[in-house]
Amino acid sequence: MVSYMDYTSPTTQFFFDANNSSLFKKDNQNYINVVGIKQLNTLENVSLLDIYLSVNNVIEPHYHQNAAELVYCISGAVTVSLLNPFTKQIQNYPLKPGQVANVPQGWWHYEVATSDNTHLLAIFNAPTPEVVLGSDILKLTPANIIAHTYCIDENQWKKAVAPVQPATFIGPPANCNRGFEEETQPQQSQNPQQPYPQYINQYDNHMYPTPAYNYQIPANPQYYYY
Numbered sequence: 001m002v003s004y005m006d007y008t009s010p011t012t013q014f015f016f017d018a019n020n021s022s023l024f025k026k027d028n029q030n031y032i033n034v035v036g037i038k039q040l041n042t043l044e045n046v047s048l049l050d051i052y053l054s055v056n057n058v059i060e061p062h063y064h065q066n067a068a069e070l071v072y073c074i075s076g077a078v079t080v081s082l083l084n085p086f087t088k089q090i091q092n093y094p095l096k097p098g099q100v101a102n103v104p105q106g107w108w109h110y111e112v113a114t115s116d117n118t119h120l121l122a123i124f125n126a127p128t129p130e131v132v133l134g135s136d137i138l139k140l141t142p143a144n145i146i147a148h149t150y151c152i153d154e155n156q157w158k159k160a161v162a163p164v165q166p167a168t169f170i171g172p173p174a175n176c177n178r179g180f181e182e183e184t185q186p187q188q189s190q191n192p193q194q195p196y197p198q199y200i201n202q203y204d205n206h207m208y209p210t211p212a213y214n215y216q217i218p219a220n221p222q223y224y225y226y
Helices: 134-140 143-150 154-161
Strands: 022-027 030-035 047-053 058-063 069-075 078-084 089-095 100-103 109-113 118-124 130-133
Touching (some): 069 078, 130 134
Antiparallel strands (some): 022 030, 047 118, 069 100, 078 089
């Protein structure tokens, strides 16, 4: 119980409808709703994302700098992949309904839906979890810094990341149509008997029009506060 909260106040909230709190919407099958302290003011160190995905859609690579994340599969199927910073390996966890995967605070990770009608809950041990998105890192890091640091051609880097839209959240873009499947095997999985799912590799090295998403990029695009 929060000692400084007036639980007798008429503004104190104990109920909220997550269906009315959209964080991001790609289309009617792929969207994220959010419940945090901004939506429900009696929350303490807990918040959640209500995630809906169709097959081959991806919650883009990202990390939460102030919270761990517990991913619970309600329906469908998903593979949660995380980069273990201690082993330097990608670990893949295929989930079916009732199964969970834990992502420690600050770990780079992503989720790939392996069936339609996938529904996930992402639960955080923070009232307002922060997130740094891979699309923002790619687009907002100056190209000359990338080129100099990694000894690559600056123009080639600019061309390679040109299709990437900041604040992608759910990929691939709706207007992407490369149309071929590519099977990728992880270097090492904690579930070696379960192959990593096929997914559609949607990105190409040319510019696409900006997708007409409902999400607006905040004034400070480097960090998002749910």
